[in-house]
Amino acid sequence: MELLGAVLSIAVVGFFAGAALSLVRRDLGYATSLAASVLLLISAVGALAGGAFQGLAWSGPLGDPESLGLDGLSAFFALATSIVWIATSAYSLAYDDRSSPLLAFCYALTLGAIALLVSSSSLLLFLIGWETMTLASYGMILQARGRSGRVFSAAFVFLAFGEASTLLVVVAVAGLHVMSGSFVEVPVATAGAIASVVFVAGLIGFGLKMGVAPFHMSEWLPIAHSSAPSNASAVLSSTLTLAGAYGLFRVLSLLPSPPPLWWGAVMLGIGAISVLLGALFAAVSEHTKGLPAYSTIENNGLILVALGIALIAHADGLTDLYVFALFAAFYQALAHAVAKSALFLSAGYIEHSTRTFDLNSTRGRAKDADRAARLGTVAAALSLAAAPPLAGFVSEWMVLEALFQSYRFSPEWVQFVGLLSGAAVALAAGLILVAMVKFLGFSFLWKPKATPASPRASGLAAPIGAVGAVVLGIGVAAPWLIRFLAPTVAAFAQAPITAPVGGLLSVPDGWSILSGSPFGILSPPVVPLALAAGAAVALGYYVLGGRSATRRVEPWMAGSPPGRDGETYTSFGYSTGIRIMMRSVLATREVRTGTGAGTPEERAAPFAYNVDLEVLDVFKLFYDSLVWFGDGVSAALKSGVMSGRLGRYLAYILIVTLVVVIYVAAAA
């Protein structure tokens, strides 16, 4: 067992040890998790740079060889998760002030489970990690503060969807076993019906964890993730969904290639719907954690979009697009996981200083916050809104560039799917900007209410700031990171490929990302350089040209005194336009309670009433009707078939016996 293998093994075992230690002392658990995350990061970087390796190995209960190890694919996901965990673990040290050690315990356990499933080389071990992750996460959500009824129901919904997911993952694993005859993760060559069953089961099973439409929506992921404590939310939304993505990538790497065309098309369609709905719901969310949770749906949808394009391009033999779309999928996964953790951490920071999650009452109250928290949140939110030169900008650009090339697909109906998906993704890019501006504006940026300054918390702020710096780094250094990831992607694509980087115009070679062959070009390092140059000119003018006196004036509000309580735009008002425009999807309706508003006489006279503009979700309505239908069917079965009358049951037994007798007689 070489050195890296030992480091990895210590890391994985370390998380579980941390879980045990946290029962002794909370801080100890988080500190151990932090140390284990650092080790995991080291081993992941080692694997990405130097190739696959193995750590602990043993023989499984079914005789299969089982081991911990990292290949390129798992190393990539270990990299993304460990970056997030370093931040969340450091944050947790300052954040978790609960009397019970259960949160710390479940936290470390969740991390260990994810580390285990990522680093396992056997599907059985993967399943064990998967189920442990679900249960431990359930435990974390239960630690939420708030009305216990709501917490319980959120945790239960999470568990129900989690178990449904496990069930389908088991189906996928069984299918793989049928095809390869082993639980070891080895690619299978033969395509066929079973491969398609594995694909569908995997897509739905892992899609459930990623929260993509229509397995998601206003129900489990946002509610469950936003109900949890903030450090848990960050872990869930960034890395638990990332585990889902890893599962999908892994299953795809094992399935025959090139895949049938419809796999990619289905994935692309589901991804595009998720992107649009996630962005839409994020834009109308008023919850400091619900909003980023919906944004998670959008981002995971983008991963599916990129993957879908890659599969279609592979099936169509468009190698350059196949490779580029794969890079886009990887980059999107990395960019989202890192940036999203900062958003949840800052939601916790906002809660710490304002005691609320409601964006309508946080306006400007975090304005006096620690600089690290403000800058980190700005970087992360802008990254999720795809603002240059941040990580999310690069990945969103790559996804869009890949989508633009869907005109190369054949036959036409796939082009059509690509076209519609492109429109959905473009619309979502606008909506998510609204969401992120809202998140930033109503928490960190806009003019404070006339409330006293909120308390600071530098222990919470530092990890947020650090993540912000990483987000910037992933964005600016994108061409080099992409080249660093090239062997991993090559292994995944099972083809010798070159990273889509190059140079053009006067940009040096290797400083730019090229899409297609080549279709478009982007140079992330040049963007901040250009910005810096502009800033330098402005600064120079300011300093040399004689700085003019700064005069501060209050905002102009048509002559009225600005910013009086109750007279500033609310976060809700900021996105009402979207609620009204998209009422067919959001099922927006206005509920009025109170007196008057009916007859003309009443309208002319003074009256008082209450207005609530409610937003539902067509999918929620769909699920509700499913539940209603299911209840109806089961009630009908209960009264009709399972009537409880002895005579009826005797008749059933008789019929079954007769059928068996006839079948056996016919066979004989």
Place this chain on the structure above:
Amino acid sequence: MRRPSWRVEPSPAVGGEATARALAYVPDDGRFALYNDYAAGVSVLTLTAPSPDEGGPAALWRADTDRTRPHALAPATEVDGYGIFTFPYGPISMGVPEAGRFDVRTYGERVLNLVPVGGFKSRRIRETVVGRPVADAALLVERMAGNFSASHVAAFLEAAESASATEVPTAERWVRGLAQELQRIYNHVHVIARVAEAASQNVGLAQTHALAEEVLRVQGAFFGHRWLFGALLPGGPARRLDAADRHRLAERLGHLAEEFERLWLLFLESRTFIDRIQGTCPVSRAEAVGGGAVGPTLRASGVAWDDRLRIPVAPYNDLFVPLPHETGGDALARLIIRAEEVRASFLILEQMLDRWATASTGAEPAGSPVAPGRGIGRVEAPSGDLVYDVRVTAGKVDALQLRTPSRANWTVFAAGMRDAVFTDFHFAFESFGFVFAETDG
């Protein structure tokens, strides 16, 4: 001569008949009340207003405690709910080029409730005129609302003259009528221009704006002042209304009438323009009557009521006065009414200039005082029924009360704006022809 179809009662009519009447309006100060029974075509003015406790009709609006402080001009409705906030618009904005504020209750995009707030520009005219000779007081009264100056002065003089039972030369009444009709044309054209501006009908705006300027120039040329200040008072800028002038005036008005006719037809053909105002800020007949609307607003909601016909004094008792009314109640209906009234005013002016020499001779007595030394003056101002209640002692004003059309229409405007979207605001607001200046006084 037709009988005036309105009467003044010194004390409130309490009981079945009064409470059954459609309109109950208690003005700001509560010193007099006006009841219009549109079904019977009668309006009753009582000099002391009954409170609801005293058995009078429900007061739609409480007395403004202090007109000189910002105060709501329409019933405040309490709307609350998640994310709802108040959006203050004003008192300084180019959209509403006067000092007034609107408190918009909203959850974004939609107006859940709108409260006009006045009192920013009270120039204390009601207080300042006390003790001044009628002619000097009139200098302030005509500045109650610069663009309704002729109506205000006419109503004020009418009230003051009847308070002191002065005899008025018929010619003077004709001049007042002439001035009022000219100013009505200006104001209606101006309103159409403002609505066109809101709808970005830029060619239409320019053309209508030019027409309004031409009316101002006519006023300047024949009355010595573009806004008719002083024109109806003794010693004012020389009016030029001899035979030759009247001929020239008739000629210029003829051109303007043709011009207006062409413009209005073009507006009616502009689908984008009509679409924008159709259904905007609707005021039903019941709302208009119940909310105490007056003038074009009332006529656009299906009530044919015009003081020029109801109060037949010279010159209107001798002329044909068309009475257009519409039933739509929306901004379009109000605009159609205004356009029809521009036509009507051109027609009235034509009749007046035609018959000037024969009709405007002699003198006629003023209306009798409603109480010793107290007179009521009532005219149809461009935006509606304007009432002055003036007490005069020894040629000096003792007290001045008034109910202006702008003040009367705020309630239905606020009701019509409920559930509208923000962008409807300017179309709605401009279509009523409000003047904050006369509201605040």
Place this chain on the structure above:
Amino acid sequence: MPSWIQQSASRGILTSRYPKDAAADEEVSPTGRPPLPVAGVASLPAARDSCPVGAISDTAVDQGKCIRCARCVAAGLTFTGPVEAATRSRDDLLRISSGPVPSPAAPPPLARLGRSLHLFLVDVGSCNACNLEVLALANPYYDVQRLGLFFTNSPRHADVLLVVGVPTPEMAEPLRRAYEALPGPKAVVAVGACPISGGAFAGAPGLVPGLAEIVPVDVFVPGCPPSPTAILDAILKLNGRDRAARGGP
């Protein structure tokens, strides 16, 4: 649409050539010009009592107080003063000559801004006539855009505040806010007798008797209301492009 074009074309060019040419009588009604004594200063004491606002003293006619009611016409004054009656100092409004306003030594306050100015209208208690006269500047007869003058919707984008009306206590604070909101260099024009002296409302209880008590005033335009041409002249005095500066008579 074609019919609108036809309509516009059929009207020809309406726009005045002011300030290149002098304002025509058509543009300025008689009361748009300041009153002057026909027989010189000596006749003023006799005319003094005819003025309801006390604008006539024994030695001068205070144009800043005059509300153009024309009562003094019978006492020997006529509306024959120059249309360009706006001055940059309050004292200059006490003129009786019919010649052009003496140009002050100081350069125009907004000369730095070149030819284009952005205007913002603030009503602090007017009768609405001045508001409408200011807005009339945008109509085709005056069309001030040809001179680089534009109305803005926010003081944040404006160079010039056009203040109309007699300042009420309620509007003092909003006015101060609007003035603060203007970026520099900026200027204030007091449009009409009301903001200069209270006009017809001078002496009313509670009103501020002059705009200058709240914000500094750069140009005073007498009149009740001043004609659009007079207002235009006042605005052009801010950047030195008025008729007098162009060497007009």
